Structure formats: C-alpha cells, structure tokens
Amino acid sequence: MEPIRTLVIDDERSICEACRSVLVKRGHIVDVRMSGKEGLEAILAGTYDVTLLDIKLPDIDGMEILRRVQKEKAGEHIVVMTGYSTVRNAVESMKLGALDYLSKPFDDDQLVLAVERGAEKKRLMEENLYLRKELLDRYSFENIVGESPKIFEIFDAIRRVAPTDSTVLIYGESGTGKELFSRAIHNCSERSRKPFVSIDCSTLAPGLLESELFGHVKGAFTGAVQDKAGIFAAAGKGTLFLDDVANLGPELQAKLLRVLETKEYKPVGSDRISTTEVRIIAATNKDLGRMVKEGTFREDLYYRLNVFPVCLPPLRERKEDIPKLAYHFMRFFCRKTGKRLHGFTDDALEVLINHPWPGNVRELKNVVERLVIMADRGVLNFLDLMHQLHAGRSLEVEKVPTTMEALKVAKRAKKLILKHAFGDMEKAFLMQALEESGGNITRAAAKTGMQRSNFSALMKRHGIEAGWGAKKKKSAE
Numbered sequence: 001m002e003p004i005r006t007l008v009i010d011d012e013r014s015i016c017e018a019c020r021s022v023l024v025k026r027g028h029i030v031d032v033r034m035s036g037k038e039g040l041e042a043i044l045a046g047t048y049d050v051t052l053l054d055i056k057l058p059d060i061d062g063m064e065i066l067r068r069v070q071k072e073k074a075g076e077h078i079v080v081m082t083g084y085s086t087v088r089n090a091v092e093s094m095k096l097g098a099l100d101y102l103s104k105p106f107d108d109d110q111l112v113l114a115v116e117r118g119a120e121k122k123r124l125m126e127e128n129l130y131l132r133k134e135l136l137d138r139y140s141f142e143n144i145v146g147e148s149p150k151i152f153e154i155f156d157a158i159r160r161v162a163p164t165d166s167t168v169l170i171y172g173e174s175g176t177g178k179e180l181f182s183r184a185i186h187n188c189s190e191r192s193r194k195p196f197v198s199i200d201c202s203t204l205a206p207g208l209l210e211s212e213l214f215g216h217v218k219g220a221f222t223g224a225v226q227d228k229a230g231i232f233a234a235a236g237k238g239t240l241f242l243d244d245v246a247n248l249g250p251e252l253q254a255k256l257l258r259v260l261e262t263k264e265y266k267p268v269g270s271d272r273i274s275t276t277e278v279r280i281i282a283a284t285n286k287d288l289g290r291m292v293k294e295g296t297f298r299e300d301l302y303y304r305l306n307v308f309p310v311c312l313p314p315l316r317e318r319k320e321d322i323p324k325l326a327y328h329f330m331r332f333f334c335r336k337t338g339k340r341l342h343g344f345t346d347d348a349l350e351v352l353i354n355h356p357w358p359g360n361v362r363e364l365k366n367v368v369e370r371l372v373i374m375a376d377r378g379v380l381n382f383l384d385l386m387h388q389l390h391a392g393r394s395l396e397v398e399k400v401p402t403t404m405e406a407l408k409v410a411k412r413a414k415k416l417i418l419k420h421a422f423g424d425m426e427k428a429f430l431m432q433a434l435e436e437s438g439g440n441i442t443r444a445a446a447k448t449g450m451q452r453s454n455f456s457a458l459m460k461r462h463g464i465e466a467g468w469g470a471k472k473k474k475s476a477e
Contacts, residue, residue: 004028004119007046009039009065010054010081015104019052022108023115036060044073050118052102055082055093066096077122079114081106144177144184145328148318154181154310161308162188167260169245169305170283172312175362178283179241181312185281186239194238197231202244210252211268220269232265235278245282245305246291253298260304280305315357315364322353325361329368330380341375347382355389427462430455439467 006028008019016032023030031046033039036057043051043065055062062080069076080093083104093101099121102114144151161168162185170178179198186196204212207221215230231240248256259265260280264273282305291297315322326344334341344352357363370388371380429448433455437443445455459466 004049004115005047006030006115007033007039007042007048007051009033009036009042009051009057009062011035011056011058012054015054015081019111022111026112028115036062036065040065040068043069043076043078049077049122050099050115051076051078052081052115053078053098055080063093063096066093066098070097075125077118079118144180145325146318146321147324148313148321150313150318151321154312157308157310158185158188161185161310163190165279167279167305167307168281168310169288169308170281170310170312172283172285173314173360174285175360176312176314177361178285178312179243181310182239182241182281182283186241186279189239189279191238191279195235196239196241197235198241198243199231200243202247206249206252209248210255213252214255214265214267214274216268217270220267224269227267230267232259232276232278233274235276237277238279240278240280242280242282244284246284246286246288246297250298253301257298257301257304260301315360319353322357322364323349325364326352326368329365330372333369333372337372339372339375340378341372341380342378343380344385345379345381348380348385351382351385351389426458427464430458430462430464431468434459434464434468441466 004023006019006023008016008030010016010019010032011034013034016034020030020032031042031048033042036059039051039053039057040060042048053062053065057065062082066078066080069078074097076097077099078097079100079102080098081102081104099118100114102110106114144155158181168182168185170181172178182198183196186192199209199212201209211220211224211228211230213230213232215228215233216224218224218226242256255265259276263275263277265276266273288297288302288306292299292302315325323344326349330341330343333339352364359366367385367388371384374388375384430444433444433448434441437447441456441459442452445452448455459468
C-alpha cells in the first residue's frame with residue numbers, strides 16, 4: 001500500500017503523538033496541527049488523503065471547520081474525532097461533508113481502519129471521476145473529429161436539441177457514427193448523469209427483442225423462469241438509443257408507438273402497465289419516408305420518431321475531414337500498440353481523400369488500424385496504403401469507374417503505383433551496383449553505363465548514403 005498522507009488536528013498533544021506513532025509505523029505520512037486555525041490553513045493549503053479532525057477545539061469549532069472546507073475546498077476526506085459522541089453530532093458532521101466518525105477513546109486498529117478506509121474511498125471517488133470525465137470526453141460532441149461545414153451544422157443542431165426531451169431520429173449510412181452522435185446528445189443533455197442504453201433492433205428475433213425492450217414475467221414463454229426487467233426499465237430517466245429502427249416488425253412498431261404516445265408499455269405476459277420517462281433517440285440507414293409509402297413502416301410511428309431529424313453525411317461528402325480523421329486514428333492506434341509513427345506521405349493522403357469509403361468512418365478507422373499494425377517505418381506511404389485498401393482483392397479486378405471523377409482517381413492511382421513500383425526497382429538497381437563496386441560511386445556508375453553525376457543524383461533522391469556498398473560488404477565480412 002502507498003503511504004497515506006494524513007493530517008491530525010487535535011488540541012491534545014497526547015492524541016496527536018499517539019496517532020502519529022501508530023500511523024507512521026504503518027508506513028504512512030503524518031502532519032499534526034494543534035489548533036483549529038492552523039488545521040484549517042493546513043487543509044486548505046495541503047494535499048492530504050485523509051484528515052482526522054477533533055470536533056471540540058479551543059479556537060474554532062470543528063463543525064465550523066467542516067463548513068469552511070465544504071465551501072472553499074469541497075471533496076476533502078475528513079474523519080471526525082470526538083469524545084462527545086452523539087448520533088446528532090455524527091449526522092450533522094456527515095451532512096457537512098465528513099467521511100466517517102471516530103469516537104474517543106479509540107484503539108490502534110480502529111484508527112488505522114478509519115484512515116485506510118478513508119484513503120480507499122478517496123481513491124475510488126477519484127477513479128470514478130476520472131472514468132466519468134474520460135467517458136464524457138470521449139462522447140462529447142466537441143471531441144467528434146471533423147471541421148467540415150456539414151459537421152459544424154450537426155454540432156449546432158446537437159447544441160439546440162440536447163437540452164430538450166424531444167425524440168431524435170439520426171439518419172446515416174453504415175459506419176457514419178450514429179451511436180457516437182447519439183451519445184453526444186445524451187452527454188450534452190440534463191440526462192447525462194442517467195443511463196445511456198443502446199440496442200440494435202436488427203440483431204434479435206421479434207419475440208426476443210420485445211422481451212429485451214419491455215421485459216417479461218415468469219412463465220410468459222418457454223425459458224422465462226423468473227421476472228425480467230427490460231431495457232426501458234433499465235434506462236430509467238436516461239436515454240434509449242434504438243439503432244436500425246427500420247428493422248422493427250409491425251407488432252413492435254405498434255408497441256413502440258404506444259410508448260412514444262403514452263409513456264406506457266406492458267412487459268411480455270403481464271397485465272400490469274408500466275410507465276417510462278426515457279428519452280428515445282432512434283437511428284437508421286434506410287429511407288423511412290420511402291418505407292412508409294411502400295407500407296413497410298407505420299406512418300404514425302414515423303412522424304413520432306422524426307420530431308428532430310439529424311442527417312449524418314457519408315465520409316465521401318466531407319473529404320476535408322479525412323486527413324484529420326486519419327491522423328486521429330493513427331495517434332490512437334499508436335498509443336494502443338506502442339508504435340511511433342510520424343504521419344502519411346502526400347500521395348498516401350491523396351489516395352485517402354479520394355477513396356470512396358463505402359464503409360465510411362468505420363472503414364477508415366479499420367484501414368488505419370491495419371496500417372499501424374503492419375508499419376515498419378516512421379511514415380506511411382502510398383504502397384502501404386494501397387496494400388491495405390485492397391487487402392484480399394487484386395488491383396486488376398477493381399470495378400470499372402462509373403463517374404469521370406472516379407476515373408481520374410483510378411488514373412492517378414495507376415500512375416502512383418507505377419511510380420512507386422519503378423522507384424523500388426530503381427533503388428534496388430543502385431544498391432546492387434554499389435554493393436558490387438564496394439561502395440565506389442565512380443565504379444558503380446561506370447558499371448551501369450551512367451554518368452557519375454546522374455548516379456549520385458539518383459542516390460540522393462532515394463536517400464542512399466555515400467559508401468553504402470562498402471558498409472554492406474564490411475558488415476558481411
């Protein structure tokens with residue numbers, strides 16, 4: 001266990017010294033103050049894990065110290081000590097922010113337990129705050145990567161709708177980050193301290209999905225051996241994210257409509273009506289308006305869900321965000337893998353920007369993850385990228401472009417492939433000539449039929465240092 005920094009505030013020297021002696025033997029660090037004024041100053045100025053505070057002090061009452069600390073430095077972990085132990089004092093001190101209550105006289109074990117328990121509570125609280133901040137940072141809309149006008153419009157929409165209880169319907173192709181944006185809405189709302197619960201409506205059969213959403217009672221169906229609360233109950237007063245809502249069957253559409261209209265539902269097999277105060281955010285990658293016309297989605301449910309639509313653009317429509325996203329994912333996976341990469345070459349970025357990205361941001365993230373895993377140099381180049389973009393398929397069988405822009409991209413890609421392939425061959429040509437000539441540039445140039453100046457220029461272009469072949473030969477010997 002790490003040393004616990006403890007402050008003891010008591011006007012009795014014997015108490016202070018006894019506490020110091022016991023805690024120091026346990027390896028902890030102890031400071032002592034023998035007046036309320038000095039103790040208060042030490043709390044406000046110091047960084048203690050736990051403070052032991054006597055309630056009855058000659059100059060400042062311990063309760064007053066608690067009030068001042070609560071006002072000026074809330075979150076301090078204080079254990080109250082007193083020889084005048086009453087339930088009223090204990091309750092009052094807890095209301096003022098005391099962590100625990102220690103009645104005099106106390107033995108060594110009680111003292112150590114109070115201090116170590118206080119330090120553990122402090123650690124858990126700080127860890128909880130850190131994890132909560134990390135979660136909020138991860139999903140707050142300020143941390144969604146993007147600077148294109150379309151993304152800024154969505155940020156503005158989130159700012160406006162988040163504080164309300166309005167139902168939100170998020171449209172977007174697969175991989176555009178619909179759940180990420182729904183979490184941003186939740187975390188920017190007054191429900192942010194309540195649960196955020198997500199369910200994919202396409203992953204379960206209708207019967208199982210109904211039970212997951214609304215819960216069931218014992219005996220409602222085979223295997224229902226006990227009552228089970230559903231997701232609506234689990235979400236409470238928080239936010240329920242319904243992904244792929246277009247996949248709901250007709251019966252579930254009707255039941256969801258009832259929830260949206262009346263805030264009421266029935267668990268499967270129950271006659272009891274339950275109520276909910278959950279906020280619903282739905283998402284789909286399909287055209288619900290067209291499904292309404294085709295008769296596959298209820299018109300009344302569509303209008304209930306489509307109160308505040310948010311349309312996420314595909315990645316190909318916000319190309320200006322691609323470099324920033326690529327570098328964001330590269331840094332993320334470098335941290336995870338421990339690798340140190342510096343970035344992308346210009347031609348690699350050009351391919352990233354002009355790739356159609358049918359899988360959107362999710363596909364880009366996956367490609368960058370593979371690039372980082374496979375990287376053996378500091379900068380990711382065109383060939384690295386093309387290999388990962390076309391993993392599992394041949395460049396020769398790439399589908400025929402359907403637009404002039406796509407044709408231009410393919411043409412540029414072909415030129416770059418040839419340039420890199422020839423570049424690798426050219427570099428190998430130089431290195432072989434140097435190696436056979438023992439690193440002598442004049443002999444290597446003559447052997448290949450080149451002018452020495454041209455040979456040297458090519459070496460410089462490919463980053464080959466003078467004397468390369470000689471170093472290679474010497475190391476081999």
